[in-house]
Amino acid sequence: MARLIVRRLVVSLAVLWLVTLLVFIATLLLPGDPARAILGQQATPERIAALQHQLNLDAPVWQRYLDWLGGVFTGDLGFSTATQGSVNSLLGDRIVASLVLLVAAAVISTAVGLALGTWTAMRRGRPVDHAVSGISLVIAALPEFVIGMALIILLSTTVFRLFPSVTLTRPGAQVWSEPSQLVLPVLTLVLVVAPYITRMMRATMSEVLDSGYVEMARLKGLPERTVIVRHAFPHAIGPVAQVIALQLAWLAGGVVVVEFLFRYPGIGQALIDAVNKRDVEVVQAITLMIAAMYIVVNLLADIVGMLTNPKVAAR
Amino acid sequence: MTAVDKLEVVATPEVPATHPGLFHRAWALPTAKIGTVLTAVVVLVAVLGPWLGPVITGHDPTDFAGKPFKHDGIAGTDGIGRDVFTRFLAGGSTLLLYAVLATAIGIVLGAAVGMFAGYSGGRLDSVVMRGNDVLLSFPQLVFALLAIAMIGPHGWLLVTVIGVTHAPRIARVARQATVAVVGCDYIRAAEMYAVPRWRILTGEVLPNITGPLMVELGLRLTYSIGYVASLSFLGLGIQPPSADWGLMINENRIALVVQPWGVLLPVLAIAVLTVGTNLITDSLASAAAHKEAR
Amino acid sequence: MPDHRPINRRGFLAGTAALLAATPALTSCGTTAATAAPTGKPRRGGTLRVGITGGGSADTLDPHIPTSSPDIARTLNLYEPLLFRDHNYQLEMLVAKSVTASADARTWTAVLRDGIRFHDGRPVTPADVVASFRRITDPKDPKNGAASLGMLTEVVPVGENAVEFRLSEPTAIFDDYLGQYPLGIVPADFDVKNPIGTGPFRVSTFTPGLQSEFVRNVHYWRPGEPYLDRLVLIDFAADDARINALLSSQVDAIDQVPLALIDVLGSDPRMRILTSETGTWLPFTMRVDRPPFNDVRVRQAMRLIVDREQMITQVLSGQGRVGNDLYAPFDPAYDSELPQRKQDIPQARRLLAEAGRENLTVELVTASVQAGAVEAAQVFQQQAKAAGVTVQLKKVDTTTFYGDDYLSWDFAQDFWYTRNYLPQVAQCALPDSPYNETHFNDPEFLDLVGRASSTLDAGVRGKLLKQAQRIEYERGGYIIWGFAKQVDAHQVYVAGLTPSRTGLPLSGYQFRQAWLG
């Protein structure tokens, strides 16, 4: 068991390392010269050369990669050329803000998805099942900005005017200091993710409910609640955990659009700004973070899968 | 023993020689019909819109119908006074074309890699799939953002990057389906008759994974539409002055309070289109799953 | 000029950012608030909170390298140059009480204002002025203002209260060059950690990218000013957040109202829109040294293609004035007698035909260099169709636009703030100008401008400049279709903000005059 987890961990680290390589190479290809970007149009060639030296841009590529990697390990994400400040200070608050958004969306959509999926699986074929399936199918199809836009029209500007449609954080205050402005971004992400979890939970739960051991549990005369809670639910969780992980990892990408849409001060918005401004180190840092998050979430899901499977756990 | 023989012949149900395929089974489901109607409506708008627009409204997608963000014409004007309804009619064709092309690239590439890895098995399989994992650890949109930052917002790049980032996801499904098929004895039978590998892949494996591949096709088409629209919405996809639904939403949302049509129409169109393709996909998935259950 | 090439460009986001106004605030708070503007004499006291576009972690308090809008706003309230433009775009004496030229215009003398003091109470001395200019023109680290001071060879103190500027060439409008905001006068021992100047406010707190707070400078030289006790400048990266902050009364004033939202804000009784005529221009730039625009007929045709009124209507929602392919509209020497150029498609077609350029296809490089830029490109593209000219848009991001290929695009756009004629020429119309994007190099024009630069007599100079303008009007590489108005907004209870022709938002950020009713 422990060996399996360690092996999985090593694989994840290897993947993460390849990701750093990929990110670094990709950003090497970004056009534009950071030194020129910092110094502006009037800079003399000498000054640019001096700054390139100072920024280590004249070092061989592998040297720069190692320096950058070393920085990443020690928590120094580099220097943002566009904002003339350290990437750490640029992203610090934004990471927290994005995490608030992600965690809120993840917790709500997981809870809603599992509950709704189980509930509809137990009512297969009934109108309520068809209704939930249909609605989740429709919502699952929509790109996140369409959902977000629809929510804005519905809840913010045109039909009802309940929640603000942009996130406005007073300087120095945290995003959650005004919870009403978290509602729409979180709701958008929940609507993006929850349908998938619901559908997957329903499918897995249906399969489990049709399984031999659930039939057996019923034929043993156990109360329905015991059948669901003890015999069915634990088995549905394993496969669904993988889907939840995929969805959460996917949230990390979806958050880009949602943050842009709601002007939410997180890393997603920072990524788009950085792409627009060719801010290489920021792009590197954020893509690496998103990829790392994906890898970690998947790792956790696999470990959950191993722990819920006694065949593996007992090894 | 002849008695038993007769018995067995009786037990065989009389089935028509032409057996209903995946599409037939899918079409039997209401989701397929609803999905097809929804998709067809939007596709018609997207394909015919560029010709119909000027006829209906008397405006070109790029000429000026009035002052910016005013309620002139059917659906008002946009930020520089162009007719929103005309632009709406013209705004779907590129999106649709890009999405279809991207999906095609993804399916071809992904199916090829997945089938190859799944059939080869062993170390080659693990190396290819580990590489796949690395690619998978970037959300597609982030990948697209990176590519656009590197090269710029070109149509061909949009198509390529979305297609290529679909590929690892499709490859995973194709591989999984291939592994299931490769475990079947008819593959071993083919090997026993020394059928060349590529013939086994195209003749034995491919026809038997069309179910999951069709489902992937539908799914990825839905996603492609979403990604192309999202990137345009982010200002990194289809570029002005093209009339495009994603771009329109971005251009016009500033005036949502004053002139909502420039946002509402494209939002509705994208929603109906993606819901339509997703319903079709779902019916295909049900049909494919139903077949496996048989 | 520093306003021109900063990395964090003012208005950078304006083109792409969107606004979703917080109408909930509109409906919920619009009842009890005072809706009558304050009148009468200015009142002392209070805190003014201003939302300003842009800013980031690169924000600075350095008086000589402001880049973002918040930087500029801070500079204008903390420091003062010797002289600067007032709201009518006339030069006004600030730290200096007079600036005069020698007969040959090679030596200029600035006499310091009597009793003017820094924030810490020390009087301003000629040595401080000399040190300030040494800091600005430091060859190892030239500041933003240094670019237009190329002719300055030496600054020497003269007596107790004057300095002398010695120039390498006759410069008739050197006072104009001195009248720029990044040329603030600071003490000789200036340290950016202790940002001291002569401006109406002094720093209390400063957090880059977020906000800065200022308190009243008790030593300020203008009697009675400033009226406010405290001033808070808040950075806003996005338009919509800024508007929402105003609507929800989190700030008292904001700069840069998106054009589409003017009506929305204007109809709110709690708000006042502040509209200023400016000399800000968003030209199309044609390279005169490369085909197809090396043929003057093609350039003239392109200028005749533009429907200027339509540009103003479609791009600026009507918030602007038509241009006549000439910049510097507030310069006394601006030639308003030249006939207003209008759209003339047949003539444009004729010119193109003569040049052998029927069915011309050109690529127009555009970027969100300022609100309206990409929109203007699209409108022009549409207008060009009528003349059989195909304009292909190449939209690049601003970083690319101002990247390695900047100044070498054949056909592109740009964005300039208000300037007088000669300073603008120095920036963009001479072979050695830093931003000669049209590659204009006309001997006759050069000769006229050269003579005008050394002519102190305003009347004679004006005649020379009118001749120079006629050359640009006929042969220049710019298409100047209009001048955008500056539109800002503030709460109705904020008084003392007046329209300003400088192109700088919110009364040119001159909050010394603002007061709260």
Next chain:
Amino acid sequence: MSLDVTDLRVSTVAGSPVLHGVSYSIRPGEILALVGESGSGKTTAGLAALGHFRRGLVPSGGTVTVGGTDILGLTEPERRALRGRTVAYVPQDPALSLNPSLRIGRQIAEVLPAPDADRVAEVLAEVGLPSDPAYQRRYPHQLSGGQQQRVGIAMAFACRPGVVVLDEPTTGLDVTTQALVLETIGTLAEEHQVAALYITHDLAVVAQIADRVAVMRGGRVVETGTTREVLGHPTHAYTRELLDAVPSLDGAAPAAHEGTPVLVAKDISVSYGSLDVLRSVDLTVDTGECLMLLGESGSGKTTLSQCLSGLTAHYTGSVELDGVPLAPSTRQRSAVQLRDVQYVFQSPFSSLNPRRTIAQSVEVPLTRLTTMDKARRRERVAEMLDRVRLSRALARRLPEQLSGGERQRAAIARALVTTPRVLVCDEVTSALDVSVQATVLDVINDLRRELGMAIVFVTHNIALAREVADRIAVLLDGRIAECGPVDEVLTRPSHTYTRELLANTPKL
């Protein structure tokens, strides 16, 4: 307590009938065998005794009376109260029916009305399993198949029910374990005086355990009676067919077969990691003979057969055809060699490409391994399909449109279409019903007579020996335990394992 089912009718939700009025009754202490082939409705009829109907099925008439109570008249909670206590169920496949993530002690205890550790230990002992707490703490996957099944039985008897329904409880178990499980069931039914319903397709098992038999076909009971009556003097034609199809170990010794070695395997060893699957196996197949390769699952018989036919290349040792060594992998074998050694897979459900018609599948070896032109190939395919008694109409169908027996015959046609000299048949009848098995064996025997090829017949079922084989090689733990002519092995087995097999194989 007795169980009486009267005129039970069950249909699908859509309304098509599944059971057309089934009646049977069981007295306390009696075991009734419900016999039928797949699709006969026997499981549906059995589950009805618990008032349970699988998804999509609903009762549409009749009564199910347990100890005087009509279960069908009860509400779901009332039925639930009866289950486990009054009527208990032993599932077909314990691997699927035991919850993999719950310890077995817990799963047994769940049935009891109140926690009772003593009863759990007691009932485990009753089914012949260790009853100590450590054993109770095991998970199902830590048990063998036979142990899992006995846990299932323990669960059923834990509450001392009056009625027990056993749904094919020995399917998938080897004969030795099967014998043990059957014994346990018999003892418990006797001791507790329960009315037991034993659902099965295996008439030989019926003979061993049941007091009375009910034969089902197409949702109807076609014949009922005591075991002796039904098996000895069947009145219904279908019962007779079933009985005829049951292979028998008794019979005359076949004429001694004369032949020369055609396929010789020498010193074959296969190991996966530390697991030795085959340990130095020698095997000779003579021309025209049928060699039965007998072994339980895990004995290595399938691996050996795949080594012979080149489907497994990872072995040491050699396989020679007519004295010429064969390359381990089919990819390196010549077309002639490939033609000469052919293989029929265990499951006809996976050995035919679902996307090819039967004729196309049968044609593949001809296309690949011969130089025949298209017309000749078609002719040959048609001829071969005739030989395996598949009608020409089936040639253009897809496999899913055929029954299992038809598919297996098509697979045999494919293997024989190139007239091999050696045919390897890997458990070709184990996925089929007993009557279908008979047809397939019949086809194989006929073809051997007509075509004269040698056959390696791989199976776990010693009962088939007399039906097909000339010689038997018994494979145990990767070694040949004994090898000899059928008659000799069946009458004078030299290895204890063979003796055990023969003793435990149920007979009619």
